[in-house]
Amino acid sequence: MKEEYWYSHIQPKIIVEEYIKSERYKPPIDYKFMIFHGRVEFIHVTYNRFDDTTTKRNFYDRNWNPINVKLHFEKGQGVDKPPNLDRMIDISEKLGEDFEHIRVDLYNPSKDEIYFGEMTVAESSGGNPFVPQKFDFELGSLW
Structure with a gap:
């Protein structure tokens, strides 16, 4: 965690969470809302997490139009727009x-279910570049 230096001030502990079952994916899809000045932009x-091969x-x-960006993992076939997208955007x-x-x-x-995962200021600990690189600059322009 040396890239996320602020965590060095937190006493290490173990947290155990209940496993979230999904109707289709195991574990469930992780929806990550990128917010700038209070507004979801991306x-x-x-x-198919926890298996680097899949x-x-x-x-x-924010309108569920696909954009051509890659971060660490390969792009998949696409995911259907969740029926609760508007509610998830509001929560985020x-x-x-x-x-x-x-x-x-x-x-x-x-x-019928929405669960909170986490909040972070450091996408991938700042260690994985976006492809194409111009997306980094697009994100920076929103700041």
């Missing part, structure tokens, strides 16, 4: 309203 979804990540704008924007930039991660394992 969303990336990661699925993990996929796709990027979308509420959680991120006081930050210049933050990423809010949510899970939506069924049509």
Whole structure:
């Protein structure tokens, strides 16, 4: 965690969380909302996690239009727009309203459930570049 130096001030502990079951994916899709000045600008979804051979990540704008961006994992076939997308955007924007930039991660394992994952200011600990590189500059312009 040397890239995320702020964690060095936190006493290490073990946290055990309940496993979230998904109707389709195991583990459930990880929806990552990229927020700038309280507004979701981009969303990336990661699925088939914890297996580097099958993990996929796709990027979308806030209206669920796919965008051609890659971060660490290969792009997949695409993921259907979640029926709760508007609600997840509202939750993410509420959680991120006081930050210049933050990423809010949510899970939506069924049509009736939304779970909070985490919030972070450091995408991939700042260690994985976006492809194409111009996406980094696009994100920076939103800051």
